[in-house]
Amino acid sequence: MARATDAAYDAVRRMILSGEAVAGARLGEAELAETLGLSRTPVREALQRLGADGLVEVLPHRGARVVQWTRRDLEEIFELRSLLEPYAAARAARLAPGEDVLADLLGRCDAMEAAVAEGDFTRVAQLNALFHAALIEASGNRRLPAMLTSVMHAPLIVGTFRRYDAGEMARSMNHHRELVAALAARDPDWAESVMRAHIRAAAANLTKDGT
Structure with missing residues (x-):
C-alpha cells in the first residue's frame, strides 16, 4: 500500500507542478484512481499528503482541489x-x-x-x-x-x-x-x-x- 500511495503522490504532484492540473481544478479520487490504475485508498492518502505539502486543498465531503491563491x-x-x-x-x-x-x-x-x-x-x-x-x-x-x-x-x-x-x-x-x-x-x-x-x-x- 505504501508503494501505491507513493506512486499516486508522485503522479498527482507531477500533474500539479507541470500545470496539467491547474489552480482550482477538482481532484476526484475515483477519476484519479482510474487514470492511475490504482484503488481509491492510496489516492486518498496521496491527496492527504499533498494537502500537508500545501499543494492541495482537501474539502470535507467535497473531495480535493489544487490550491488556488487570492x-x-x-x-x-x-x-x-x-x-x-x-x-x-x-x-x-x-x-x-x-x-x-x-x-x-x-x-x-x-x-x-x-x-x-x-x-x-x-x-x-x-x-x-x-x-x-x-x-x-x-x-x-x-x-x-x-x-x-x-x-x-x-x-x-x-x-x-x-x-x-x-x-x-x-x-x-x-x-x-x-x-x-x-x-x-x-x-x-x-x-x-x-x-x-x-x-x-x-x-x-x-x-x-x-x-
Missing part, C-alpha cells in the same frame, strides 16, 4: 519571503561560504539557465527551489528552512516562471548569479539588496494582472 494570499506569501530571504542572503554573505558552496550555487545557475533554454519551467522551478534552499542553508540559521517551506509553494513558483517574458526571465537568472557574486565578495548589503529585488520582481509578476 491576491491577499500572494501578498502575504511574498511579504514573508521579502523579510526572510534577504536576511538569509545577508547572513550567508557574512559567514563567507567556502568555494565548494559557491561552486555548487553556480552549478545550479548553469542548470537553471539550461532548463530555461529548453522551455522546461517545471525543471526551472525545481532547480530554483534547490538554489534558494542551498543559499538559505549557507545562512547557518537552522530554523529558516522550516519557516520558508511554508511559503515556498512549488506551483506558485512554476507559475511565476511561466508568466515571465524573456527580459524578466533573464533578470531572474542574473539575480541568481549576482547573489553568488555578493556571497563571494562577502558583501551582506549587496546580497540583501539583490534578494529583495528578486523577490519583489516575482511578486510584481504574479499580481500585475490583478490576480
Whole structure:
C-alpha cells in the first residue's frame, strides 16, 4: 500500500507542478484512481499528503482541489519571503561560504539557465527551489528552512516562471548569479539588496494582472 500511495503522490504532484492540473481544478479520487490504475485508498492518502505539502486543498465531503491563491494570499506569501530571504542572503554573505558552496550555487545557475533554454519551467522551478534552499542553508540559521517551506509553494513558483517574458526571465537568472557574486565578495548589503529585488520582481509578476 505504501508503494501505491507513493506512486499516486508522485503522479498527482507531477500533474500539479507541470500545470496539467491547474489552480482550482477538482481532484476526484475515483477519476484519479482510474487514470492511475490504482484503488481509491492510496489516492486518498496521496491527496492527504499533498494537502500537508500545501499543494492541495482537501474539502470535507467535497473531495480535493489544487490550491488556488487570492491576491491577499500572494501578498502575504511574498511579504514573508521579502523579510526572510534577504536576511538569509545577508547572513550567508557574512559567514563567507567556502568555494565548494559557491561552486555548487553556480552549478545550479548553469542548470537553471539550461532548463530555461529548453522551455522546461517545471525543471526551472525545481532547480530554483534547490538554489534558494542551498543559499538559505549557507545562512547557518537552522530554523529558516522550516519557516520558508511554508511559503515556498512549488506551483506558485512554476507559475511565476511561466508568466515571465524573456527580459524578466533573464533578470531572474542574473539575480541568481549576482547573489553568488555578493556571497563571494562577502558583501551582506549587496546580497540583501539583490534578494529583495528578486523577490519583489516575482511578486510584481504574479499580481500585475490583478490576480
